Structures are given as structure tokens and as C-alpha cells.
Amino acid sequence: MAEKQNMLIAQSGGPSSAINASITGAIARGMASTKIDNVLGAVNGMQGFLERKIINISEQMKTSEDFDLLIHTPAHALGSSRYKIKGDDEGTYTKIIEILKDYNIKYFFYNGGNDSMDTVNKLADYLRQAGEDIVAVGIPKTIDNDLELTDHTPGFGSAARYVATSVAELYLDTCVYPLPACTIVEIMGRNAGWLTAASALARETGLPAPHLIYLPEVDFDPAAFIHEVQTVMETDRQILIAASEGIHTKDGNYLSDTGAAEDMFGHKTLGGAATVLERLVKDNVKVPGLKTRAIQFSTLQRAAAHCASLTDLEESYQCGYRAVEAAVNGMSDIMITITRISDVPYVVRYDVGQLDDIANKEKKVPPGWIIKNGTDVSEEMLVYLRPLVTGDTTELLSEGLPRFFRFNLHRVVTPRDVK
Amino acid sequence: MAEKQNMLIAQSGGPSSAINASITGAIARGMASTKIDNVLGAVNGMQGFLERKIINISEQMKTSEDFDLLIHTPAHALGSSRYKIKGDDEGTYTKIIEILKDYNIKYFFYNGGNDSMDTVNKLADYLRQAGEDIVAVGIPKTIDNDLELTDHTPGFGSAARYVATSVAELYLDTCVYPLPACTIVEIMGRNAGWLTAASALARETGLPAPHLIYLPEVDFDPAAFIHEVQTVMETDRQILIAASEGIHTKDGNYLSDTGAAEDMFGHKTLGGAATVLERLVKDNVKVPGLKTRAIQFSTLQRAAAHCASLTDLEESYQCGYRAVEAAVNGMSDIMITITRISDVPYVVRYDVGQLDDIANKEKKVPPGWIIKNGTDVSEEMLVYLRPLVTGDTTELLSEGLPRFFRFNLHRVVTPRDVK
Numbered sequence: 035m036a037e038k039q040n041m042l043i044a045q046s047g048g049p050s051s052a053i054n055a056s057i058t059g060a061i062a063r064g065m066a067s068t069k070i071d072n073v074l075g076a077v078n079g080m081q082g083f084l085e086r087k088i089i090n091i092s093e094q095m096k097t098s099e100d101f102d103l104l105i106h107t108p109a110h111a112l113g114s115s116r117y118k119i120k121g122d123d124e125g126t127y128t129k130i131i132e133i134l135k136d137y138n139i140k141y142f143f144y145n146g147g148n149d150s151m152d153t154v155n156k157l158a159d160y161l162r163q164a165g166e167d168i169v170a171v172g173i174p175k176t177i178d179n180d181l182e183l184t185d186h187t188p189g190f191g192s193a194a195r196y197v198a199t200s201v202a203e204l205y206l207d208t209c210v211y212p213l214p215a216c217t218i219v220e221i222m223g224r225n226a227g228w229l230t231a232a233s234a235l236a237r238e239t240g241l242p243a244p245h246l247i248y249l250p251e252v253d254f255d256p257a258a259f260i261h262e263v264q265t266v267m268e269t270d271r272q273i274l275i276a277a278s279e280g281i282h283t284k285d286g287n288y289l290s291d292t293g294a295a296e297d298m299f300g301h302k303t304l305g306g307a308a309t310v311l312e313r314l315v316k317d318n319v320k321v322p323g324l325k326t327r328a329i330q331f332s333t334l335q336r337a338a339a340h341c342a343s344l345t346d347l348e349e350s351y352q353c354g355y356r357a358v359e360a361a362v363n364g365m366s367d368i369m370i371t372i373t374r375i376s377d378v379p380y381v382v383r384y385d386v387g388q389l390d391d392i393a394n395k396e397k398k399v400p401p402g403w404i405i406k407n408g409t410d411v412s413e414e415m416l417v418y419l420r421p422l423v424t425g426d427t428t429e430l431l432s433e434g435l436p437r438f439f440r441f442n443l444h445r446v447v448t449p450r451d452v453k
Numbered sequence: 454m455a456e457k458q459n460m461l462i463a464q465s466g467g468p469s470s471a472i473n474a475s476i477t478g479a480i481a482r483g484m485a486s487t488k489i490d491n492v493l494g495a496v497n498g499m500q501g502f503l504e505r506k507i508i509n510i511s512e513q514m515k516t517s518e519d520f521d522l523l524i525h526t527p528a529h530a531l532g533s534s535r536y537k538i539k540g541d542d543e544g545t546y547t548k549i550i551e552i553l554k555d556y557n558i559k560y561f562f563y564n565g566g567n568d569s570m571d572t573v574n575k576l577a578d579y580l581r582q583a584g585e586d587i588v589a590v591g592i593p594k595t596i597d598n599d600l601e602l603t604d605h606t607p608g609f610g611s612a613a614r615y616v617a618t619s620v621a622e623l624y625l626d627t628c629v630y631p632l633p634a635c636t637i638v639e640i641m642g643r644n645a646g647w648l649t650a651a652s653a654l655a656r657e658t659g660l661p662a663p664h665l666i667y668l669p670e671v672d673f674d675p676a677a678f679i680h681e682v683q684t685v686m687e688t689d690r691q692i693l694i695a696a697s698e699g700i701h702t703k704d705g706n707y708l709s710d711t712g713a714a715e716d717m718f719g720h721k722t723l724g725g726a727a728t729v730l731e732r733l734v735k736d737n738v739k740v741p742g743l744k745t746r747a748i749q750f751s752t753l754q755r756a757a758a759h760c761a762s763l764t765d766l767e768e769s770y771q772c773g774y775r776a777v778e779a780a781v782n783g784m785s786d787i788m789i790t791i792t793r794i795s796d797v798p799y800v801v802r803y804d805v806g807q808l809d810d811i812a813n814k815e816k817k818v819p820p821g822w823i824i825k826n827g828t829d830v831s832e833e834m835l836v837y838l839r840p841l842v843t844g845d846t847t848e849l850l851s852e853g854l855p856r857f858f859r860f861n862l863h864r865v866v867t868p869r870d871v872k
Contacts (some may be wrong), residue, residue: 042488049625049626050630061514077631078630078631081631101842102595107625108622108625108626109622109625109628109629113628113629113630113631114629114630115630115631116630138693171870185866194852198753198854199759199854199855200753200756200757202855202857203528203756203757203758203759203855204696204754204756204856206467206468206528206756207524207527207528207752207755207756208529208752210528210529210531210532210533210566211497211532211533211534212496212497212500212534214534217752235854236854238852238854239851239853239854239855239856239857240856240859241857244646262568314616325749327752329749329751329752329753330748330749332628332746332748333623333627333636333748334619334622334623334748336626337619337622337623337625337626338619339622339623339761340618340622340759341760342761344851344853360753370516372714378755393519411477416555420852421852423852423854424851424852424853425853426850426853431845432657432658433657433839433842433843434614434762434764434842434843434844434845435614435618435621435655435657435658435842436618436621436658437618437659438621438658438659438660439504440659449843
């Protein structure tokens with residue numbers, strides 16, 4: 035039997051409520067493996083790895099409560115980076131391999147979105163071509179739900195639950211005065227409208243909101259928008275509109291781009307897409323006494339661990355757990371994927387996807403799932419979304435407030451410490 | 454024994470997550486009373502009452518699940534209004550009494566903030582002077598926590614829990630990249646800083662955020678602010694600032710007022726106080742590569758029933774329940790108050806306060822509880838706040854999403870229906 039070697043995990047891209055559930059699964063599986071000695075973590079992704087900012091997770095996580103808390107802690111516990119590896123940057127690859135060998139790392143895991151999968155892919159290719167006996171595996175993560183091959187992505191379900199819950203609550207708030215009111219909610223997703231589409235789940239609570247839904251997959255037409263709002267308000271005096279931050283006109287101008295807003299409507303508008311829509315409604319929709327309010331969920335939608343979906347946390351954990359399992363079984367250059375077996379009852383299977391088929395690609399909402407002239411989503415979309423937000427989390431609270439697990443990111447180890 | 458008479462409840466002012474817990478308590482006590490026949494509700498407060506928009510709650514709430522759901526439904530289930538009664542408006546009082554008599558109403562309850570208590574107060578005075586055997590009682594409600602005589606107000610604890618939880622989560626989000634970052638969160642409370650102060654509870658989770666707290670009780674000094682941010686960032690690369698929407702300069706100009714922002718900083722700024730602070734930081738704080746982000750909690754903080762405090766919901770329920778109890782025992786012109794007996798263990802008692810001492814008054818944060826040159830709150834404040842956010846709610850979910858109780862506000866009844 036070969037001598038035990040180390041594994042290393044790093045995180046990249048934007049935050050989510052479930053990202054640490056994934057590394058918890060990976061850490062748990064790594065610590066249990068007879069093939070793995072120390073579970074190491076790189077601080078701030080590949081950027082920190084290249085600066086040898088490496089901590090020994092095996093030493094920092096001691097109790098089962100640490101694991102429970104890490105699952106429910108939002109935003110990269112190991113820190114993130116936006117570092118992009120270049121395909122032909124020989125020097126960087128040489129440096130990566132040098133550090134991997136110095137730290138006796140045989141298993142490298144990268145937890146992130148499509149950019150991050152590109153990094154793992156390039157690294158795995160290089161390792162194979164160089165004949166190195168080191169494996170590199172991706173663990174999916176993104177609230178945007180835009181990764182190919184996987185039915186959905188870890189982190190999406192929790193963000194979707196937050197969006198649907200908050201849209202329902204905000205609609206009730208919109209209705210309290212006997213006055214016409216229009217609330218416009220801006221939701222993340224620059225190029226893919228999955229999370230904005232999830233606002234439609236608010237209707238599962240019995241409310242009519244959102245009344246209109248605008249995704250970035252459809253070109254935005256200001257004149258049509260004004261007409262649609264005007265029409266909806268003829269029957270409903272109080273409405274809520276869900277719009278993606280990434281909505282743009284046919285010529286590619288994002289509404290959130292100040293310049294575009296200025297050109298299109300003749301005056302300068304600061305703020306995001308919702309603010310531009312708010313101005314469009316105020317200036318053009320003819321409803322006496324109409325009160326319009328723009329709300330941005332901002333980073334709340336990717337950080338609100340208190341509203342996480344239990345299904346999402348469990349699946350995120352499994353993706354990390356199975357990534358380590360695949361790696362110790364000799365697989366490399368892959369990402370764990372989720373395959374849906376059935377909607378009701380909801381059953382999934384975990385598979386592996388080749389990184390070549392995932393890296394740098396974006397899965398968008400299928401055109402057939404966008405209905406009513408680009409202002410709503412179809413029943414297929416709802417069937418797809420429903421199981422992803424289920425399950426209330428059982429986060430550990432202290433006197434009504436959340437508790438978190440935080441690594442000591444300054445306790446960096448040397449190769450000698452983990453040999 | 455006198456013939457049974459009806460009670461009527463109405464809601465007013467701004468929404469909260471706990472406002473319907475109060476009417477649930479009142480409705481439960483009313484339905485159980487041998488002195489009360491029908492429990493009626495006015496739609497959209499005094500405004501709807503004067504238009505005889507009255508529903509029969511006794512007919513609409515049937516099961517114990519209806520009561521459970523109403524407790525956890527945010528924002529006035531009966532609708533609200535901003536109607537203000539005038540002291541000398543003889544015609545309006547005559548009309549109110551006429552409607553009360555028409556509907557055989559002996560007990561009138563108004564659930565709201567200080568403006569609403571003024572309405573109940575004036576009505577109760579008038580009823581007494583007119584020799585009418587009708588009682589009017591107030592049930593407190595406001596996330597601003599600015600009512601006199603009561604230790605705190607129903608609705609405040611839930612909003613405080615949402616603010617503290619979200620601030621902690623947003624701070625973790627602020628820390629993920631290896632870059633200096635400054636997140637500025639704007640919190641409701643135009644004149645009283647209680648809810649902004651509650652952001653300090655985020656530190657109970659072990660995090661250093663918020664690093665600076667700005668309340669409307671202290672005049673805002675832009676130069677001092679820039680210096681404070683600069684100083685804090687010398688030790689912490691990633692910080693979070695909590696600011697009240699109501700912060701204003703010494704001469705009374707609100708930062709959220711576009712004009713004020715323009716005068717003060719020489720360029721036009723749209724948006725609230727946080728946006729003005731964001732610009733101040735961007736233009737003046739010298740930290741290379743600093744990323745600054747303004748976040749408004751907007752109406753989320755008063756509608757997020759999914760993050761309500763169980764303590765708050767229970768107390769809100771009790772305030773409604775005891776208001777009806779006081780009224781059937783012959784009391785009028787009062788509001789139910791909460792008196793704190795001890796902090797640890799947390800024990801409260803319910804009392805009654807005279808509306809004259811509450812109406813139109815605002816309770817502000819005591820100067821002694823604001824420390825560090827107006828940038829933080831004291832340990833006394835934390836001792837005061839801690840018990841109010843305790844207890845996770847047990848809201849009824851369906852497939853991970855909230856469920857609500859909604860009255861049919863169109864099923865208006867006539868006096869004959871409830872005689």
C-alpha cells in the first residue's frame with residue numbers, strides 16, 4: 035500500500051449560502067479516507083495557493099459541531115479569488131506543480147463556477163500531459179445555476195428559496211395601503227435568468243406576485259414593458275415585478291449601465307436595472323397616485339444562510355463528498371454533477387462530467403420555458419424549481435442569532451508541517 | 454347580564470412582521486369573551502372604517518391553523534392607512550360614533566404606532582365627553598421601537614433579528630476576496646436609531662461587524678466620518694458600516710435628501726443615506742483598490758417574517774390579547790405596554806399606559822447608550838437588545854415556502870349582518 039498523501043481544497047468565484055456545505059462534505063470524506071493524510075486548504079483560491087497561503091484543515095476542525103457550523107456558514111470560509119489561469123502560462127503551471135509536490139498533495143479540489151472549472155480543467159490537462167500522478171477535480175458552485183451537464187448547481191436552491199420567500203413577503207408589504215403600488219425587485223444573474231425565474235415560486239404561497247418577470251435571455255423592450263405594466267395595473271392595483279440585473283436591450287445595452295440608461299431615457303440614472311425600470315414606470319405608466327419602489331436584493335440573496343434550502347445544503351455536501359471519493363478512486367479532470375431521476379418524488383443521482391464540456395460554458399433558461407411574450411415562466415420551470423427550495427434548515431442558533439465556523443486563515447503551514 | 458356587543462379592530466401605520474400576531478391575540482380573546490358577539494375588522498384603518506369597509510373576522514377565521522398562519526403573516530392583514538384624525542373635526546367624530554352604533558360596536562381597537570395612538574386617544578376622549586358607553590384601546594406596533602412608556606414595541610424584535618442576522622451574513626460576504634472592501638448598510642428609523650443599533654448584535658456571532666454605527670440621534674459630520682473610516686481601515690481591511698436612513702448634518706439636512714447630498718459634496722446623488730456615504734468613502738478614503746458597496750434593507754426589514762423573533766411574536770400576541778381583556782374589564786383610552794422585570798432571565802409584565810403620555814411622542818436612544826464619539830452603542834444597549842431577538846419562529850411551511858393567512862377584504866358586512 036502506498037504511503038498516504040495530502041489533499042487540498044480551494045474555493046473561487048462568487049459567494050453562496052451553500053458553498054461551505056460542499057467543502058464540509060469534501061473535508062469529511064478526506065478525513066475518513068485511508069489514502070489521505072492531511073486535508074489542506076488554500077486561502078483565496080488559486081491566488082493564495084500560488085503565494086503558499088495554505089492551512090491545515092485537519093488541525094482546525096475538531097468537533098462534529100465544527101462540521102455542522104461550517105455547513106451553515108455562508109460565503110467562502112477559505113476565501114475566494116477571481117484569478118484566471120492562462121492556457122499557455124508554463125511558468126504558473128510549473129509553480130503549481132512545485133507547490134503541490136512540496137506539500138505532498140496528490141488530490142486537488144476546486145470549488146467554484148464556470149471560470150473555476152476552466153482553471154481545474156487546464157490544470158488537470160497539464161498534469162496529465164506532464165505525466166504527474168496528481169488529480170484535479172471540480173466541485174460545482176454558483177447561485178446562477180448556469181453550469182452545463184448538471185441538472186442544477188449547489189447554491190442555487192438556497193438563493194432561489196430566499197428570492198421566492200422575500201418576493202412573497204415584499205408583495206404583502208406592497209399591498210397594505212389603499213393606493214396603487216408597484217414594487218420592482220432586481221435579482222442576480224447577469225446572463226442567465228434562473229434565479230429571477232425562481233421568483234415565480236412566490237405564487238406557490240397563493241399570492242399573485244410576481245406579476246411580470248424579465249429574464250436576460252429575452253431582449254428588453256422599454257415600450258413593451260411600459261405597455262405590459264399599464265395592462266397589468268388595469269386589473270391589479272398593487273403589483274410586483276421581478277427583473278434580472280442582466281436585462282438589456284436588443285443592441286446589447288444593459289439597463290444597469292448608467293450610460294445606457296442615460297441614452298435610452300434622456301436623463302442620468304444611477305443604480306441598477308430596477309432603478310431604471312422604476313424611472314420608466316414613474317415617467318410613463320399612467321396610474322394616478324402610483325407609488326413605485328425599486329429594491330435590490332444585492333448580496334443578501336447569496337449570503338442569506340438563514341433562509342437556505344435543506345435540499346440544497348445536502349446536495350452541496352454530497353457534491354463535495356463524492357468529488358473526494360471520485361479522486362481517491364483515480365478520477366481526474368471531472369466535476370461532480372447532479373442528474374435528476376424524477377421530479378415527484380424528487381430523486382437525484384450524482385454523476386461525473388468532463389470538465390471540457392463544462393468550463394467556460396453557460397447554461398441559459400431554455401426559450402420554451404419563457405412564456406407570455408417574455409414576461410413569465412412556464413409550468414415546466416416551476417416543476418423544475420419546486421424541489422430545489424424544499425426543507426427548512428436546522429442551523430445552529432445562539433440566542434436567536436446564527437453561529438458560524440471560521441478558519442484561522444493566518445495559521446499557514448509549511449511543507450514540513452504536513453510531510 | 455347585558456346583551457353581547459361587537460368588537461372591531463383596525464390596523465394603521467407601517468408594516469411589520471409581527472403586526473398580525475397582535476390582531477391574532479385580540480381576535481382569539483374577543484372570540485372567547487362572553488361579552489363579545491362578533492369580532493369585526495375595518496379594512497385600511499380609520500380611512501376604510503369611515504367608508505364602512507367592515508368585515509366579519511369571526512366568520513372568516515375558522516380553524517386553529519388560520520390563527521397560526523395569521524401570526525406568521527407579515528404586513529397588515531387588514532390593510533393600513535396614513536389617515537390622521539383632527540382634534541376639532543366634529544363631523545368625523547359624529548360619523549365614527551354613528552358607524553360604531555350602527556354595527557353595535559362597544560369595543561374599538563387600533564393597532565399601530567404613535568400617530569395611530571393619537572387617533573385612538575382623540576377618539577377615546579371624544580367618546581368619554583360625549584357620554585358614550587364605547588371604549589377605545591390601543592395596541593402598540595412599530596419596528597422603530599419609538600413608543601413611550603413601553604420597554605419596547607411589538608415588531609421591533611423581529612426587525613432587529615433580521616438586521617443583526619443579515620449584517621453578520623453580509624459581513625462574511627464582504628470578506629471573501631483578498632481586497633479591501635467597505636459595505637455600507639442602510640437601516641430604517643428616520644428619527645430613532647433603535648433598529649440601526651440592533652446591528653451591533655451581529656457581533657454576538659463572533660464577527661467584528663459592524664465596525665461603525667451611525668444613529669440619527671447624533672448629528673452627522675462628514676469630515677469626522679471620513680476620518681473614522683480611514684482609521685478603522687488601517688487595522689481592518691474589510692469593514693461593514695451600519696447607518697440609519699435618518700442621519701443628518703447639524704443644520705438638519707438629511708443625507709438621504711438629494712439636495713442635501715448635492716450641496717454637501719458638490720455632485721448630485723440619487724438614493725438614500727447609504728449611497729451618499731458610499732460616495733463619501735469612494736471620494737475621500739485613501740485605501741488603494743477599495744471596493745465600496747451600499748445596501749438598503751428597504752422594506753425587507755419590516756416584512757421578513759421568515760426571520761421573525763419568537764419572543765417578539767409571543768409578546769405581540771399578548772399585547773393584542775390583553776388589550777381586549779382590558780377593554781372588556783371597562784378600561785378605555787389606554788395602550789398595552791410591556792414592562793421589563795429583568796434582563797437575565799428575561800421576564801416581562803404587561804401593563805397599561807395612558808394614551809395622553811404616548812400619542813405623538815417619540816422615544817429616542819438615550820445619549821448615554823451612544824459611545825465612541827457617536828460611532829457605536831454601549832453594553833447597556835446590548836443587554837437591552839439581546840432578549841428581544843431570541844427564539845426561532847416555527848412558521849408553517851409548504852415545500853420550503855411560507856404560507857400566509859389572508860382575509861377576504863371584499864366580503865364587507867352590513868350592520869344587519871352583525872346585529
